[in-house]
Amino acid sequence: MNEDFISTVSHELRTPLTSIRGFSQTMLASWDKLDDESKKKFLKIIIEQSNRLINLVENMLSVTKLQDAKDDIIFKEVVIKPVIDMICSIIKNQYPDKSFDVQISALNILADKDKFQQVMTNLIENAAKYGDYNSKITVKAVNIDDFVSISVINKGLEIKKEDCEKIFTKFSRIDNPLTRKVQGSGLGLYITKTLVEKMGGQIKVKSENGLTTFEVLFPASNIERQARVKCKQ
Numbered sequence: 001m002n003e004d005f006i007s008t009v010s011h012e013l014r015t016p017l018t019s020i021r022g023f024s025q026t027m028l029a030s031w032d033k034l035d036d037e038s039k040k041k042f043l044k045i046i047i048e049q050s051n052r053l054i055n056l057v058e059n060m061l062s063v064t065k066l067q068d069a070k071d072d073i074i075f076k077e078v079v080i081k082p083v084i085d086m087i088c089s090i091i092k093n094q095y096p097d098k099s100f101d102v103q104i105s106a107l108n109i110l111a112d113k114d115k116f117q118q119v120m121t122n123l124i125e126n127a128a129k130y131g132d133y134n135s136k137i138t139v140k141a142v143n144i145d146d147f148v149s150i151s152v153i154n155k156g157l158e159i160k161k162e163d164c165e166k167i168f169t170k171f172s173r174i175d176n177p178l179t180r181k182v183q184g185s186g187l188g189l190y191i192t193k194t195l196v197e198k199m200g201g202q203i204k205v206k207s208e209n210g211l212t213t214f215e216v217l218f219p220a221s222n223i224e225r226q227a228r229v230k231c232k233q
């Protein structure tokens with residue numbers, strides 16, 4: 001497993017590095033011959049590929065951390081709305097064409113706040129990344145028994161039934177024109193699923209009628225649960 005991981009990682013690292021080196025060498029060697037437009041284009045590629053490397057390294061560190069037995073989960077009561085609102089505003093900056101509709105009518109959850117944030121960032125980022133241009137992303141949270149169900153819904157190219165399990169494994173990206181156009185390491189959903197399960201939750205995906213929904217279930221916070229039972233009585 002580890003050797004596999006190292007060889008995949010080396011390949012993933014080499015691709016952007018080769019491109020950064022190639023474009024810098026070309027610029028240096030042909031500086032006087034290149035017009036400003038071309039120079040700008042090359043620099044843009046260098047920045048894009050550097051971002052890809054940073055992203056990859058960050059994701060790989062997360063994967064390593066998942067295997068670290070000392071990386072405990074610190075369960076606390078988490079109020080979900082402010083976390084989700086903050087993530088949406090960060091992602092809106094990166095994807096200004098997207099609009100966000102956040103509907104939270106759920107109790108607080110019991111989770112590790114940082115890890116919850118990482119999970120929601122991955123899902124909302126994917127929805128923005130793979131969603132149709134100028135489309136809306138909906139984030140909904142409702143209570144289901146002792147759990148809080150949070151759904152992230154986007155309009156866009158569907159994930160085929162046969163790919164619905166595969167996308168949660170390491171380095172898996174679906175081969176379609178859309179995925180080829182946007183960058184990614186294929187580690188996000190693997191990290192997300194592992195974190196959700198570590199926190200006693202579940203993740204599900206549904207993709208039909210042009211809508212893709214990723215649903216995560218987290219245990220509702222005990223304090224809130226007790227309060228709700230009291231209200232019912």
Ligand SMILES: Nc1ncnc2c1ncn2[C@@H]1O[C@H](COP(=O)(O)OP(=O)(O)O)[C@@H](O)[C@H]1O
Pocket residue numbers: 122126127130131154156157158159167172173174175179183184185186187188189190212
């Ligand atoms: N909201 C979505 N809509 C369509 N496809 C998606 C969506 N989220 C994830 N995918 C598919 O699942 C793959 C794996 O996702 P992920 O693990 O986050 O990796 P990455 O985003 O780095 O490619 C993506 O490459 C994409 O093909």
Ligand SMILES: [Mg+2]
Pocket residue numbers: 122125126184188189
């Ligand atoms: Mg992703």
